Amino acid sequence: EPEVTQTPSHQVTQMGQEVILRCVPISNHLYFYWYRQILGQKVEFLVSFYNNEISEKSEIFDDQFSVERPDGSNFTLKIRSTKLEDSAMYFCASVNLRETNTGELFFGEGSRLTVL
């Protein structure tokens, strides 16, 4: 069964460093999402991406964040200059709305980011 895959599973970085989190969505999916979950808090929407552009972003998704689909398979989240409060689990998700009217999202296992 196809799955969304994410790398790395855990990354430790110094404050101010750039981080790129990678996701490979399910191959026939068209919509891609990033969510994050700070420890002990709820899963929060960051950004959605469709047709090679951002379709919606939350207040959290400020200028330090960017997303890209560089090669037709990977979907990346870049944090340009990490802050301590960026420490969280980041989840990638995808969905194919041609087949799924209800929009069931398929999630990756998450990338844990620790900013020191």
Place this chain on the structure above:
Amino acid sequence: AQRVTQPEKLLSVFKGAPVELKCNYSYSGSPELFWYVQYSRQRLQLLLRHISRESIKGFTADLNKGETSFHLKKPFAQEEDSAMYYCALSSKAAGNKLTFGGGTRVLVKP
């Protein structure tokens, strides 16, 4: 604005006992409601959705628009039901993004 509230952070029940996870939502349009589950060391996965009206792993959830609730129920909890459960809301008007509740951890004791 979309909002989902799960008032219980932890539910601890004995095996065979009923379990009910509460979920309330606020949304002015026509929402679609989901329950997602995350078992230990596994990814978030869909458990059930309100439009399909099905029972998955013995769980059911009924959308009550009058009370804006979508509580999840199971009459006889099993140890393998121990997990984190998230209620979530989506709508086509909101680009199908999911808004999650804070989650409820269910612990089923033998």
